[in-house]
Amino acid sequence: VAKKVPFTVSAHGRSWSDPYHWMRDTSDPDFAALLAAENAYADAFVGAAGGGGLRARLAAEMRARLAPSAVSPPQPWGPWSYYQYVPNGMEYPVLSRKLRSSGGLAGRFLSYLSDWEKEEVLLDWNEIAEKFGYVHIGSCRISPNHRFLAYTLDTSGGELFSLEVKDLQSKHVIFSPPDKGIVSLAWAHDSENLLYTVCDETLRPNQVFCKKMQSDEAGLLVFMEDDVNCCVDITSTKDFKYITVNSNTRTSSEEGLCDGIW
Structure with a gap:
C-alpha cells in the first residue's frame, strides 16, 4: 500500500x-x-x-x-520509400524500404543496379521478440546516406532502452554500447557520427554521447546536464545541418544548436 x-x-x-x-x-x-x-x-x-x-x-x-495487417503510407526520402507493416498473423511490425522508380539521378542509378520493386527488410520486430519474448522499439533513425539504421529497444518491459546500430549493407549490428536508458538519437550530416542521450541512475536523460561509425572507440561524452530538474533531448534538423540539444523541465525549455556538418 x-x-x-x-x-x-x-x-x-x-x-x-x-x-x-x-x-x-x-x-x-x-x-x-x-x-x-x-x-x-x-x-x-x-x-x-x-x-x-x-x-x-x-x-x-x-x-x-486487431486488423489482420496494417501498412503505413510510404515515406519517400531520396531514392527510397520507407514504410512499416504488420505481417499477417504477426504481432509486431516490420520496417522496410523499396527503391523508387523515379528519384533523380541517384534513384535511376540505383534502379539500374537493383530491382526497385524488391522489398528490403531493415528491421523485423518479430525476430527480436521471438528471441527475447518481448520487444519495444523506441527511437528509430536512418542515417542521411541511408546506410545505417540506429534504433533503441527494450526487451524486458522495464522501459530501459539499449542502442543498436545496424549496417544496412552488411546486415550486421556494428555498435551496441553497454549503456541502458538510451532515449533520443540524432545523426550528423556526414552519416558517420551518431549522437545519443544516456540516463543517469534516476532514469533522467542527462548525457549526450557521440559515436563515430568507422572507429572502434566507444562513444565520447560531449554534453552533460548538471541540473537535476532538466531532461535532455536531441534532434537533428530535416537537412541534418544542425543538431539541437534541448534541456527541459516541467515549466521551461532551453535549446542549444550545434553544427551538424563535420
Missing part, C-alpha cells in the same frame, strides 16, 4: 489534499520500491491465475481483435 504524505495543492482560488503528491519525485527511493512491489504483486496474481497460460490467452484475445 502506498504511503500517504500530507500535501495541499492550491490553484484558481481552491485548495485540496493530495497525499500522493510525493510520487511526482520519481527519484524518491520509496517510489521505486513501490513500483517494484506492485510489479511483484502483479506477477504473483497472474501466476496464481494460470501464469504463462493466462498471458497467452489474453494476448490471443487481444490479437484476434
Whole structure:
C-alpha cells in the first residue's frame, strides 16, 4: 500500500489534499520500491491465475481483435520509400524500404543496379521478440546516406532502452554500447557520427554521447546536464545541418544548436 504524505495543492482560488503528491519525485527511493512491489504483486496474481497460460490467452484475445495487417503510407526520402507493416498473423511490425522508380539521378542509378520493386527488410520486430519474448522499439533513425539504421529497444518491459546500430549493407549490428536508458538519437550530416542521450541512475536523460561509425572507440561524452530538474533531448534538423540539444523541465525549455556538418 502506498504511503500517504500530507500535501495541499492550491490553484484558481481552491485548495485540496493530495497525499500522493510525493510520487511526482520519481527519484524518491520509496517510489521505486513501490513500483517494484506492485510489479511483484502483479506477477504473483497472474501466476496464481494460470501464469504463462493466462498471458497467452489474453494476448490471443487481444490479437484476434486487431486488423489482420496494417501498412503505413510510404515515406519517400531520396531514392527510397520507407514504410512499416504488420505481417499477417504477426504481432509486431516490420520496417522496410523499396527503391523508387523515379528519384533523380541517384534513384535511376540505383534502379539500374537493383530491382526497385524488391522489398528490403531493415528491421523485423518479430525476430527480436521471438528471441527475447518481448520487444519495444523506441527511437528509430536512418542515417542521411541511408546506410545505417540506429534504433533503441527494450526487451524486458522495464522501459530501459539499449542502442543498436545496424549496417544496412552488411546486415550486421556494428555498435551496441553497454549503456541502458538510451532515449533520443540524432545523426550528423556526414552519416558517420551518431549522437545519443544516456540516463543517469534516476532514469533522467542527462548525457549526450557521440559515436563515430568507422572507429572502434566507444562513444565520447560531449554534453552533460548538471541540473537535476532538466531532461535532455536531441534532434537533428530535416537537412541534418544542425543538431539541437534541448534541456527541459516541467515549466521551461532551453535549446542549444550545434553544427551538424563535420
